[in-house]
Each structure stands twice: as C-alpha cells, then as structure tokens.
Amino acid sequence: MASIRDVAIKAGVGIGTVSRALNGSGYISDETKQKIMQAVEELNYKPNELAQNLFRNKSGFIGIVVKNLSHPFMASLVKHVENNLYTNGYKCMLCEVGDNPNRIEEFVEMLQRNVMDGIICCADIPSSVSLAEIHRPIVMIDRYVTEGIPCIHSDHKRGGELAAQALLSAGCKNVLYFASSATERGCSMDRYRRFAEVCKQHKCKITAIDAGSKILNFQSGPTIWKKYISHFDGIDGLFTADVTAAACMKMLQKKGIKIPKKLKVVGYDGLDFTRFLTPELTTVCQNVPEIAKRSVDTIIRMIDGKKIEEMEQIVDVTFRKGEST
Amino acid sequence: MASIRDVAIKAGVGIGTVSRALNGSGYISDETKQKIMQAVEELNYKPNELAQNLFRNKSGFIGIVVKNLSHPFMASLVKHVENNLYTNGYKCMLCEVGDNPNRIEEFVEMLQRNVMDGIICCADIPSSVSLAEIHRPIVMIDRYVTEGIPCIHSDHKRGGELAAQALLSAGCKNVLYFASSATERGCSMDRYRRFAEVCKQHKCKITAIDAGSKILNFQSGPTIWKKYISHFDGIDGLFTADVTAAACMKMLQKKGIKIPKKLKVVGYDGLDFTRFLTPELTTVCQNVPEIAKRSVDTIIRMIDGKKIEEMEQIVDVTFRKGEST
Structure with missing residues (x-):
C-alpha cells in the first residue's frame, strides 16, 4: 500500500x-x-x-449514551441519532450503560481525551462525574444537569395533562400512576406533577407507586408485577410507560379484569408494538425523530463553537387513541 | 493541560x-x-x-452494521455486541444502513483506512462491495458471503423444524409461510427449507409468500397486510417472524378469526414483546446474547491475527410455547 x-x-x-x-x-x-x-x-x-x-484535532466521532438498548424508546433514539449524525458527516460511537454507571465516567473521559468531539446522553449521570467542569460539548436528553449543558426533552407536562384528560373523560375516579425511579429523576417528573394536578382538579383520587428502574425491562415485568398486584384493588384507571402498561394489561387480563370496561389504561412513549396489543393501547407519543434531530443539531453547533440560544428545548407530544380507554 | x-x-x-x-x-x-x-x-x-x-496502528474501534435498529432483534444484537466489545476493551461504532446500502460501502472503506479494526455485519452486502478483496477482519451474522469470512447464525434449520412440529402436532393441514426477502437471502432460507420439508413429510399443504423486506417493519405492518389478506383463506396455520406474526394476529382477530381455535400461529425470533400479546405468541427463540458473544470473540481473534477454526458457527434455538398454538 x-x-x-x-x-x-x-x-x-x-x-x-x-x-x-x-x-x-x-x-x-x-x-x-x-x-x-x-x-x-x-x-x-x-x-x-x-x-x-x-x-x-477533531475525531469526527460523536457518542450516544443510553441506559438500555432493549427498551424500544432507546433503540429508536439511537437509530435516529445515528442517522442524523451520518447526514452531518459524523460517525456514531455507542455506549450502553446497563447496570454499570462507571461506563459514563469512562465515556466522558474519552471525550476529554479528544476521542470524541461530543456526547449526546440519555442516561443518569453518576454523582462521581461533574459535567460542569468538563467544558466539552455535551447534550442531555430528558435530564437537567447543570448550567451550560443543553437539555432536550418531550413536553412531559403536556403528556401528563393529555393522559389525565383521557382517563377523566372515560369516567375514572381512582387512578394509579406507576413510575420508575430511573426515568423520574429527570424532567419526566413534570409528567407526573401535571398528571396529578389535573386529576386533583377533577376530584379524582390518585395513587403513585415508584417501582424502581427495573420495571422498564420487558423480562422483569411479569415477576415484578406480582409484587404490585394489591395496588390495583379498587383502581379504575392506570397511567404508566408503554412497556409497563403492556405488562400490567397482560397480568390484569389473566386475573379476569376487563380492559377498558373495568379499568382504563393510558401508556406513555407511543411505542410501535403497543398497536399489536389487545386491546390496542391508548398512549401519549414522544416524537423520537425530532428529539434526535434537535440533539444532533445542538451538539454540532456546540462543536462548531456556535452559541446555543435555547438551553432547554421542548418537543411536542401527541395523543394516540387506542382501545384501552 | x-x-x-x-x-x-x-x-x-x-x-x-x-x-x-x-x-x-x-x-x-x-x-x-x-x-x-x-x-x-x-x-x-x-x-x-x-x-x-x-x-x-490500531484504532480500538469495532463497527457493528445492522439494517434497522427499530427491529427489536437488531436492537438486542447491537446491545449485546456493544457490551461484549466493552468487556474486551473495544469501543463500538454503529452503522444503521436503513434504505441506504451505500452506507455499508462507506463503512467498509473506513475499515480499510484503519478507522476501525474490524466490522461485525448483520445486513445484506450490496453487490458493489467485494469483501473477498478487503483482507481485513469482518464477521457476518446470518449471511454467507465469501470464503474466509466467518458467518455466525442461529440453527435456522432446527428452527424451521420446531415450528413445523408445533403446527403439525396442533393438527394443521394447510399452512402459510410468510417471508421477507431481505432476511431470506442469507442462511435463514434454511429455516424455510426445513419447515417445508417437515410439513410435506406429514402431507401438510404449504404456501409461501415473499412480502419483501418492508414487512419486518412495525409501522408498515397494518397497511401491507391488507394486500395479503386473501392468502389466509382456508389456512389453519401460520409461521412467520415475530413482528409479522403480531401484525397478522391483530388483523385476523379484527376479522373475527379466533387464534388458536381457527388458526395456529408460530413466530420466529423470540422477542420479548410477544409475551404481552393476546394470545401470547408461541415462538422459536434465537439466542441473541450468544450470537453477539461469538461474533465479538471471532472478530477479536481475527484482529489479533489468530486462526479461525470454525468459519461457520451455529447457535442453538429454543422453542417457547405460548397460547397461539
């Protein structure tokens, strides 16, 4: 050669x-x-x-960090981020954190060593990592971190409102909100706050359970659910993420509880597979392609040394009526 | 600094x-x-x-190429490849081909320019790319390419056999095999051959349809299905990939066809979401973690200049009984 x-x-x-x-x-x-x-x-x-x-002095690589690629939301996010990076002439480095938060620390160190030009992160930052001191391009998805680091997220407030309205207009009086601590630490907490606010305004009783981050996992669903079955007594409405909603519906149906007749369910995320559930899930859809596009646009502006005008960018959500409400 | x-x-x-x-x-x-x-x-x-x-003269990067990250099989494959690469001290570069096969050509060029040390590829190679002439570490998943390039895949032959046995033992006499050309070009064609063989041995009628690669997509499912509804007349069994199976079941149920009473369905892949379908899908499961592990082990052996003993590695499949048979 x-x-x-x-x-x-x-x-x-x-x-x-x-x-x-x-x-x-x-x-x-x-x-x-x-x-x-x-x-x-x-x-x-x-x-x-x-x-x-x-x-x-530029690697041409941008990293994307996600918690769990088995989750369809994360897979779709990585897909669209990668596609947008490609369109902009960048290569995509992937970091799936899983149960090892140290991986984020190592990935950020690689950013400091110029292995990458920037990182788009959709995972919780461990307390050992201080992003404020790094002064390199980082964009967060769904998590506020510190001043100077842009955050892009869905309009979770509006999402909570849409879900509450759907359950209320279906006549619910006693609803359950099923959360996972892993996602709720970030801006998605706004979803619950607004959901609870609208429910309370309409004198609808609301119970919130935090089942921990493991609930987001397909595999652990059925086993974890056994733990929470008692919380469904007397409940006529449920609002939770799509994957959890699917696991709940399956469990409730096995116990002979008819959906939507006895209990209405609204999911969150708008994942494709929920169209194939029986009944088809009513859900609030996040616009993943738009979240990905804005993240990539923002990180490239940062790499190019341009000023970021909007440190918080909020992407619209939409309501998709299924058969579960 | x-x-x-x-x-x-x-x-x-x-x-x-x-x-x-x-x-x-x-x-x-x-x-x-x-x-x-x-x-x-x-x-x-x-x-x-x-x-x-x-x-x-080593980048420390290994690339993973997949057709479509929205497909849960691909997302799971990328997850496990990335995790195994990390364990072995490599970083993961991602290439999602989508509808742009030129991306593979560009990715392979990057391999030639030493941007990466190797590529694990689970996507069809366009005819413009001659991997035989590249002499750099490449491992294929599910596709035979050329001598000297290792191929790792599930025991699709056994998968076809397990599916046929499930439908036959449920009493099926007239079954439909729904394929996507994109996956069938590779070794998964073995799945159909063996499936058809076992069906014919038992005097079971078999019809095969090739619906093209778009059928693997969640979104296009419902619309594409309208085209194929007539093929279901008189059919009492169906064997197809999980995503397609889910779309079919939804459509058939909407037309009032009871599953499994009137029609038995066996999926292929073993995707998690099929546990949440009603009825829960009976499916042949691919062992994605093992496919990923072997791919990574093999590419690292190649990078380290070691001899590859087995140019074809076959990973066991398992049968998961659901409620659709």
Whole structure:
C-alpha cells in the first residue's frame, strides 16, 4: 500500500506539503495541488483517517449514551441519532450503560481525551462525574444537569395533562400512576406533577407507586408485577410507560379484569408494538425523530463553537387513541 | 493541560521515551518508567488517545452494521455486541444502513483506512462491495458471503423444524409461510427449507409468500397486510417472524378469526414483546446474547491475527410455547 512518502516522492514535493494539501490547510499552489492529486490517484493512496483527524484535532466521532438498548424508546433514539449524525458527516460511537454507571465516567473521559468531539446522553449521570467542569460539548436528553449543558426533552407536562384528560373523560375516579425511579429523576417528573394536578382538579383520587428502574425491562415485568398486584384493588384507571402498561394489561387480563370496561389504561412513549396489543393501547407519543434531530443539531453547533440560544428545548407530544380507554 | 513535552521535561527524558513508556513498546528501565509515571501523575497528564492509537496502528474501534435498529432483534444484537466489545476493551461504532446500502460501502472503506479494526455485519452486502478483496477482519451474522469470512447464525434449520412440529402436532393441514426477502437471502432460507420439508413429510399443504423486506417493519405492518389478506383463506396455520406474526394476529382477530381455535400461529425470533400479546405468541427463540458473544470473540481473534477454526458457527434455538398454538 502506498504511503504519504510515496505520494510526496512521486509529486516531487515534501511530506508536509502533501499533508497540507490533503487536509486543506495552508496555501498550496494549484499546480502543486494537481501534481499531488495525480500522484494520489496513480498510487491509489488512501490517507490514514486517524492521522488526518489528529492533525485537525477533531475525531469526527460523536457518542450516544443510553441506559438500555432493549427498551424500544432507546433503540429508536439511537437509530435516529445515528442517522442524523451520518447526514452531518459524523460517525456514531455507542455506549450502553446497563447496570454499570462507571461506563459514563469512562465515556466522558474519552471525550476529554479528544476521542470524541461530543456526547449526546440519555442516561443518569453518576454523582462521581461533574459535567460542569468538563467544558466539552455535551447534550442531555430528558435530564437537567447543570448550567451550560443543553437539555432536550418531550413536553412531559403536556403528556401528563393529555393522559389525565383521557382517563377523566372515560369516567375514572381512582387512578394509579406507576413510575420508575430511573426515568423520574429527570424532567419526566413534570409528567407526573401535571398528571396529578389535573386529576386533583377533577376530584379524582390518585395513587403513585415508584417501582424502581427495573420495571422498564420487558423480562422483569411479569415477576415484578406480582409484587404490585394489591395496588390495583379498587383502581379504575392506570397511567404508566408503554412497556409497563403492556405488562400490567397482560397480568390484569389473566386475573379476569376487563380492559377498558373495568379499568382504563393510558401508556406513555407511543411505542410501535403497543398497536399489536389487545386491546390496542391508548398512549401519549414522544416524537423520537425530532428529539434526535434537535440533539444532533445542538451538539454540532456546540462543536462548531456556535452559541446555543435555547438551553432547554421542548418537543411536542401527541395523543394516540387506542382501545384501552 | 499538560502535554507529552511537559512530562518529558519533568521526568528528564526525551519525548520518544515517554511515548514508548506510555505505549508499552521498546525497552525502558524501571527507574525511568517510575520517573515518567511520577511526572504523569503530578502533571495530571491525559494522553491523546488518537495519537496513541496511531502509534499502535490500531484504532480500538469495532463497527457493528445492522439494517434497522427499530427491529427489536437488531436492537438486542447491537446491545449485546456493544457490551461484549466493552468487556474486551473495544469501543463500538454503529452503522444503521436503513434504505441506504451505500452506507455499508462507506463503512467498509473506513475499515480499510484503519478507522476501525474490524466490522461485525448483520445486513445484506450490496453487490458493489467485494469483501473477498478487503483482507481485513469482518464477521457476518446470518449471511454467507465469501470464503474466509466467518458467518455466525442461529440453527435456522432446527428452527424451521420446531415450528413445523408445533403446527403439525396442533393438527394443521394447510399452512402459510410468510417471508421477507431481505432476511431470506442469507442462511435463514434454511429455516424455510426445513419447515417445508417437515410439513410435506406429514402431507401438510404449504404456501409461501415473499412480502419483501418492508414487512419486518412495525409501522408498515397494518397497511401491507391488507394486500395479503386473501392468502389466509382456508389456512389453519401460520409461521412467520415475530413482528409479522403480531401484525397478522391483530388483523385476523379484527376479522373475527379466533387464534388458536381457527388458526395456529408460530413466530420466529423470540422477542420479548410477544409475551404481552393476546394470545401470547408461541415462538422459536434465537439466542441473541450468544450470537453477539461469538461474533465479538471471532472478530477479536481475527484482529489479533489468530486462526479461525470454525468459519461457520451455529447457535442453538429454543422453542417457547405460548397460547397461539
């Protein structure tokens, strides 16, 4: 394989000149450029991208951090972030945190070491990591962190309102809100607050349970649910994330509780698979493509050194009526 | 921020010595090493990973290519590949091909330019890309490509057999096999062949439809299904991928066709969401964690220059009885 040295010899110039020509930096006459390009073509020279990026002090990589890729919301987010990064000429590095929050610390360290140009993060930041001191491009999804770090999230407040209205207009008087602590630490807490507010305004009783982050998992659903069955006594409405809603509906139906006749269910997220449930789930849909697009646009503006006008960007949610309300 | 030069000055050695010490290459006395490490600590020096990797001629990145991350099988595969890469000290680069097969070409070019050390690919390779000529580490999942490129896949033959046995033992006499051309080009064609073979041995009529790759998509399911409704006349059994099975069951139920009473359904993949369907789907489960583990083990062996003994690795499938048979 031809090296940069071979190109320089063939073009009759120095290695530095070839490097400058390929990186588009510094002045080089058109005549020299042409000689170099001819040599590159004749020798079929492939520049070493690592070396090029080192020269530019830019890696061309942007990282995306998520908690759990098995969750369809996260998978869809990663898909759309990756697609938007590609469109903008960036490569996508993936970090799935799982049960190992240290991974975020390591990923952020990689950002500091210039392995990446920026990070889009949709996972809780462990207390050991102080993002305020990093001064490198970071965009958070669904979590407020610190001043100077943009946060993009759905209009969870409106989401809570839409869910409450759906249950209230279906005649619910005693509803259950099933939360997972992992997601509720961030801005999605707003969803519950507004949901509870609207319910209370209409004299609807509300019970909230925090089942911990494991509830978001498909596998653990059925077993965890056994723990919470007693909370469903006397309840006529349920609001929870789609995956949890699906697990609940299955369990309730096995106990002979008819949905929506005896109990109305509203999900949150708008995941595709809920269209195939019986009854089809009524749900508040997050606009994942838009969240991904804004995250990528924002991180690229930061990398390019541009000013970020809106430190908080709120993306509209929509209501999808199914058969569970 | 301290540079390698600062470390060299503080340790009283040359930059080359510091570089060799940090990269673990060449002989350096223990005394010198200790001086360097002390300087690194005192100055809180963070080596530039790009520069280090350039020195090692290794990027530390491995790419994973999938067709569509919205598909839960692909999302789970990426999750487990990423987790295994992390455990082995590699970083994960993601490429979601979508409807743009040129992306594979670009990704393979990046492999040639040493941006990555290897690629694990679970997507169809466009004819413009000749992997045989690349001579860089590539592992295929579910697709035979060319000699010298390892292929890891489920025991699709056994999967087809298990599905046929389930439908036959439930009394089916006239079954439908619903395929997507995108997946059938690879080794999963074996699944259909064996399925058909077992059905025919038992005098069970079999109809096969190729609905094209779009059928694998959650969104397009309901609309595409309208096109194929006529094929269900007189059918008493169905074998198809989980996502398609879920879409079919929903459509059939809307038309008043009772499952499993009038029609038995067996899915393929073993996706988590099918546990929440009504009736719960009977399905043949692929062992995604094991496929991911073997892919990563194999690509690392290739990167390390070790010999690959098994060019085809077959991972066991299991049968999960639901309520749809």
